[in-house]
Amino acid sequence: MNRLIATTAALLGLALPSPAIASAPRTAKKVTVSRAPASARQQAQQTLAELQKRTPRTSAHWSISQPGPHVVAGMRVLTKGKTYEARARHFLRAHEALLGGVKQRDLRLDRVSVAHGRRVARFAQSHAGTPVLGRFVAVSMTPDGVVLHLSSDAVPVNGVKRGALSSQLAVRKALLAAGGTGWAVKHVTRVIDAQFGGAVDGFAVDLIGGLKPQLLRVVVASSDGRIVRMGDRMKR
Amino acid sequence: MSRFVTKRPVFWWIRAAAACCIVASIAVACGTEPTQPPAQSTADAAGTDAVADAAVDAGKPVVAEAPKAKVYFHDPTTDQLTTAQVTLVRPTTADGTLTGPYASVKNCLNEKGGQTMASLGYAFGALCKEVATVVPDADGHYLSIKPPTDMSDPNDGFAELMMYHHVNQIHAYFKNVHGLTELDHPLPALVNVNLWYDPEIAKTHGLAGGWTGYPNAAFMPPKGFKAFQLPERDKGHIIFGQYEKTDFSYDATVIYHEYTHAMVGTTRLSGLFADAHGLNNQPGAMNEGFADYFAAAMIEYPIIGTYGLAFAGAHRVRDLSVMRKCPDDLTGQVHADGRIFSSALWAIRKKVGSQLTDHVILRALLTFTNHTSFEAAAKLIIAEAEKLDSTKAGQMELLLKKYGLIGCLRGKELKTWSKNNSPDKTDFQVEGGGKLGGGYKFGVPAYLQWRLPVKQGTQAVRIRWHAESSGTFNNPNLTLALQFNAPVTISGIDGGKVFAHATVVPEPDKNKSKWQSITLAGKCIPYQGGNVWMLLLNHSLKDVRIDEIEVDVLPTVPQSGENLALCNK
Numbered sequence: 064m065n066r067l068i069a070t071t072a073a074l075l076g077l078a079l080p081s082p083a084i085a086s087a088p089r090t091a092k093k094v095t096v097s098r099a100p101a102s103a104r105q106q107a108q109q110t111l112a113e114l115q116k117r118t119p120r121t122s123a124h125w126s127i128s129q130p131g132p133h134v135v136a137g138m139r140v141l142t143k144g145k146t147y148e149a150r151a152r153h154f155l156r157a158h159e160a161l162l163g164g165v166k167q168r169d170l171r172l173d174r175v176s177v178a179h180g181r182r183v184a185r186f187a188q189s190h191a192g193t194p195v196l197g198r199f200v201a202v203s204m205t206p207d208g209v210v211l212h213l214s215s216d217a218v219p220v221n222g223v224k225r226g227a228l229s230s231q232l233a234v235r236k237a238l239l240a241a242g243g244t245g246w247a248v249k250h251v252t253r254v255i256d257a258q259f260g261g262a263v264d265g266f267a268v269d270l271i272g273g274l275k276p277q278l279l280r281v282v283v284a285s286s287d288g289r290i291v292r293m294g295d296r297m298k299r
Numbered sequence: 300m301s302r303f304v305t306k307r308p309v310f311w312w313i314r315a316a317a318a319c320c321i322v323a324s325i326a327v328a329c330g331t332e333p334t335q336p337p338a339q340s341t342a343d344a345a346g347t348d349a350v351a352d353a354a355v356d357a358g359k360p361v362v363a364e365a366p367k368a369k370v371y372f373h374d375p376t377t378d379q380l381t382t383a384q385v386t387l388v389r390p391t392t393a394d395g396t397l398t399g400p401y402a403s404v405k406n407c408l409n410e411k412g413g414q415t416m417a418s419l420g421y422a423f424g425a426l427c428k429e430v431a432t433v434v435p436d437a438d439g440h441y442l443s444i445k446p447p448t449d450m451s452d453p454n455d456g457f458a459e460l461m462m463y464h465h466v467n468q469i470h471a472y473f474k475n476v477h478g479l480t481e482l483d484h485p486l487p488a489l490v491n492v493n494l495w496y497d498p499e500i501a502k503t504h505g506l507a508g509g510w511t512g513y514p515n516a517a518f519m520p521p522k523g524f525k526a527f528q529l530p531e532r533d534k535g536h537i538i539f540g541q542y543e544k545t546d547f548s549y550d551a552t553v554i555y556h557e558y559t560h561a562m563v564g565t566t567r568l569s570g571l572f573a574d575a576h577g578l579n580n581q582p583g584a585m586n587e588g589f590a591d592y593f594a595a596a597m598i599e600y601p602i603i604g605t606y607g608l609a610f611a612g613a614h615r616v617r618d619l620s621v622m623r624k625c626p627d628d629l630t631g632q633v634h635a636d637g638r639i640f641s642s643a644l645w646a647i648r649k650k651v652g653s654q655l656t657d658h659v660i661l662r663a664l665l666t667f668t669n670h671t672s673f674e675a676a677a678k679l680i681i682a683e684a685e686k687l688d689s690t691k692a693g694q695m696e697l698l699l700k701k702y703g704l705i706g707c708l709r710g711k712e713l714k715t716w717s718k719n720n721s722p723d724k725t726d727f728q729v730e731g732g733g734k735l736g737g738g739y740k741f742g743v744p745a746y747l748q749w750r751l752p753v754k755q756g757t758q759a760v761r762i763r764w765h766a767e768s769s770g771t772f773n774n775p776n777l778t779l780a781l782q783f784n785a786p787v788t789i790s791g792i793d794g795g796k797v798f799a800h801a802t803v804v805p806e807p808d809k810n811k812s813k814w815q816s817i818t819l820a821g822k823c824i825p826y827q828g829g830n831v832w833m834l835l836l837n838h839s840l841k842d843v844r845i846d847e848i849e850v851d852v853l854p855t856v857p858q859s860g861e862n863l864a865l866c867n868k
Contacts (some may be wrong), residue, residue: 212683214666
């Protein structure tokens, strides 16, 4: 039955809840590869080809989990704008296909970093005003605003529905999933978690404490309260 | 110290302290110190306080214009216990304690009065007491402050001095040499960190309690102190423990490493993702690699943790001049895999010069995101190098290829292996769905694939491993995807799929307790010979850790009892 659900979900392109992992089939089987959706990637490739025509040294690195390139390096694109954010947005608007289906208006400025003759505008991806967890786009420019490189984690998150789960209930679910006692809630953020296999609307609940001191992030789906993922964020 | 009749929170936190020791691979009991929070300090501090007060009262400048001090340039081991005179950034405090524009250092004394650790309202221990103890001598310098004769001194002021000097050094390096200003504030730093657990409560759980050393160093993000059940703080801290005879703040490379993590920040190189060949930890590995590289670059010396990491075993010391390459040296552990990146950067530095290397990689780093891989990083590094010097860019590219940062297939030959005999002594780990989420409906893939060379005519190959995963009774829910003469591949489209010749299921081994095994025969191995590529997939929520593997070519296909897989379906 689980196998049937898994197959159906795969056909529909849905993310499966964690319990499906725990009960995955343990029998031998053959599996097949599927093709990328043509349009977003093809448009990105076309835009890249145009850039390469103008600057032959332009090169790209692609990821299996995003339609657009992860890196485009070695460009030389003039931009207009009074600020580095405006110049980066000017570039992104003109080459939006490189974002693989993500709109530049869904990017919020995180910061502009400066070092050794580079100005890097870093944007955080959002969707309908909700931040997409851990997904950033960075545009590297010369001091006079010529775009040299693009680096992007952005992924399209169309069709994600907001569930009815409250943030209070999400915190309760997260504490339950974390187990034990002594967790303190640092903060709760409404997010979209666009991980491998699909995007989910939910809450990122940051907890502090635990058996081994941890900064634990638990993502809880707003549709049904399931735990999407859970991991320690502390650097040691 | 207040004592409360409570069991769970106390037991739990004492176990936490024990776990801390285990994490650091320390095979000794923790927390065997005195049964009362002792006043182990600080006649010196009290004395110097009096001097400072007197100087302030007299209206004289307490701190010299260019205050001198003696510190280790590197660490006690490298410097052979010899300190060198340096000029400190002038502290801005009235009494000369060590707070300046970019560092604010406090000691953490093993004394009563530290912040109480509590869980669910029950106090069960305390942090050491935070005090800035170091003040200048009467002449405005700090030359009287020397390393303690007892290296296990948990209250020494020399640790404060080391921290203050080296935080200012690394800050100046990033700001003045590279123009980075993101940490332009007095970064709080705490040294000699110890925790005190109430011994009477600990005793009821068969543990010693008392003062317990913190065997680590870390960057604590804002409010991160809650991790120790301590009140929140608004600013990020760097904290350094005193553990037995190791004071982590005596090692400049450890200070530089943690500071670099803070500089890289949380919006770069913090991701973990799947690519075509498995789970990819390269962002985290590069984060560690950068932290090691800039620590080494600061001192123009390639060895990290000669003193601060050696206490946990010589294999923990990281020498960037020793070549590590992908895929031969991949482990899946970020500190170990970071050595591939840092050793490549170090080789580039030696080849094309430090200035060009540092400029190029910092420019590239600014553009990195959370999912930047070795290959993507290399592309940005080369593109930046080409802007400055195309000849040297070519040399850099050759080295990046040589170290496997370009074109690396993350697969290693499968052979009999033991964690304890491996260079980094790290498990072969396969993450679980709990950490990665529900998207991996085909199972969470391992970081590395195995490649098994098979000769023509081979009848059967038995693979066994000792695996641990909590709650699975040593039979974790793993499957093994197989592909002939090419790696198993993953597609990220339509929810993700694995492309493999077959998938087989290991089961508990009949002859070796707590081991799993699978015997490949029939259509599971190529008749003509070749390579069988294998990718482990974890279908459970918990991670799986493999610490021993045995591979045996069998002369005949076994009949039964060997977890035989024929791949007929």
